[in-house]
Amino acid sequence: MIKKVIDVKNPGKTAEKILAAARMVFAEKGYSGAHVDEIAVRAGVNKATLYYQIGDKDTLYANVIHQVLGNTAQNIAASVAKVDHPEEKLKAYIKYIADAVDTNPEWTPIMMREMAADGAHLPRVVIEDIVAVLTILIGILDEGIKKRIFIEVPPFLIHMMIVGTILFYKKAVPIKDRQSWLPAEIKVHDRNLKSNLGEEVAKLVLKAIKR
Amino acid sequence: MIKKVIDVKNPGKTAEKILAAARMVFAEKGYSGAHVDEIAVRAGVNKATLYYQIGDKDTLYANVIHQVLGNTAQNIAASVAKVDHPEEKLKAYIKYIADAVDTNPEWTPIMMREMAADGAHLPRVVIEDIVAVLTILIGILDEGIKKRIFIEVPPFLIHMMIVGTILFYKKAVPIKDRQSWLPAEIKVHDRNLKSNLGEEVAKLVLKAIKR
């Protein structure tokens, strides 16, 4: 009975299952902490299948990185282009990044570990993507400065401020919340900004750079 | 000839040499990327010495973490107490953190990786230290709000903004500088804020939260 069926229905493409599992495991454990065996198990395939479909661990990681970090620039550009005023553009920029981090939770740990490792594994294409994002920001800031809306600020620092704040906050909150013994002072602040982190950060950054 | 002498003179305490080497290697490679053998080699001792002096890899890492991240609060408190106005206090707070990161380069990668791993290895004592630091910030902000110098802001977010900005910037600059192919637009900005990053960040944060 029960022909065999069970789980899979249409398999959803083996390679994709592997990539998805790899994304999770690399995000949780980092490159050296992630074991090929575990990725294979979580993907529900044999280890050799993984090698057949994708290749060795390095290749696998490069794929994950590209999948997670790549192709952000186009989306940001589109998001920013929808509005006109520099102030609105910057809001869109920040909001987009905050939302992307929400949608793509693996982003944060992978990025943090890459930075910790001095970007040792970052493929060129990802760096190009980051540069493209930065270029958008520079455009916004330049326009704002020209129109005398913004003061002059170092764009690279502003970018790091935006990204650093969002990523650190996102990762730090769960750690904080896990501490049951915290003094009330700490707990009492910071109520409900989980959902609108992007807006809160945008508010602060805008206030910081507006003339 | 050459009796054997060479380096050591008084050994500088074996355990300390090991800790120093471990700090470097863990910072460079992360927990699973760091190998006990390499730590022993860099410390110039045999692996068994390391086990005799300190213990297994976990113990070693816990020691490093505590050594690197612990005992910051007292210093910050002292630094902040030296000035009076909340604005000056906040400046001192930020400046202290920026300077500490400069003095202690291992701080950044270790902290980033710990956050990426959801603080899995963070010993209680380190979290207590971070809480103590946060408490100082809350004090500064509360005073500033009471004196109507600052607007109301979520302190935890502000802390993450300060730390996130500083750490991300510090780690991102070398990665950026390594890219020889960058478009001039990117390179041209951000001149000389290497040394006074703390001040620059303080300026931005203060502008963001001042009434």
Added chain:
DNA sequence: TCATAATATTTAAACGTATAGTTAAACCGA
């Protein structure tokens, strides 16, 4: 439509190296 050949994909098992951790003996200053 079916049988069979060719190809693509998956799998269990094995291999070799790297690595965390152990141990017993040598070393060395008091």
Added chain:
DNA sequence: TCGGTTTAACTATACGTTTAAATATTATGA
């Protein structure tokens, strides 16, 4: 000589990678 300290050699296992056989899928020809 005695105790703390260091050493090289060793063990067991974990892990990335490969192999060859099994199975599934597609193509071909009557």
